[in-house]
Amino acid sequence: MAQQRRAPTPPITGKYCEDHMPDYKDVEHLKKFLSAHGQIVSRKRSGYCTQCQKALKLAIKRARHMALLPFVG
């Protein structure tokens, strides 16, 4: 019996990204994309496209520098 292939993840449209563009000042929004240990979640979990995931990474790192978000925990 042939192994069933997992259905491909539907592509996230640009609309989602436009409505939820990450910004380092919006701490409550950024907190949703951190794990319990303070790690940045993967693209699969965040739902962002490639460019916006990079923007998310940058925003979180800026917020961490300003002590708005923790590095760990």
Place this chain on the structure above:
Amino acid sequence: MKTKTYETMVLLDNALVREDWKKAKAAVTDTLAKHGATVLTCRRFDEKKLAYPVKGRNRGTFVMCYFTLEKETMADIRRDWELSEKVLRSLILRVEEVPAKEHELAAAEDSADFVVPAPPPDDMVEEEPVAEAAPADEIMVPDLNDIDMPAKG
């Protein structure tokens, strides 16, 4: 050189804010003006507990400023803030334009009925009491003459 617009967020010591808010704000705007920047808007962003202690402080006040700069004095501004004891952290970013909302928020702060809420008193990190070192016990040096050595052979 073309004039560019910048956004900056500065983390200020709460002790300075408690003294006088205008003085605290001037610590940011004066440094910018000193290095040839034109301050467009400057406002109190927030006062909150920090995610981790910075220079021995648990809390701090964030100030958000937009300014234009023509000269290449950005490095001097950064260095001034790094050396300053009033400024705990700073972040300077290049932006295309000042958001429309910023002008409204800054204008609301400049109005006469704006009162800066006093920061809570728990901004200093509590230092753990250092345990006094116990006096070192005298080291017992055994007298070699008292030790009975097994006879050889």
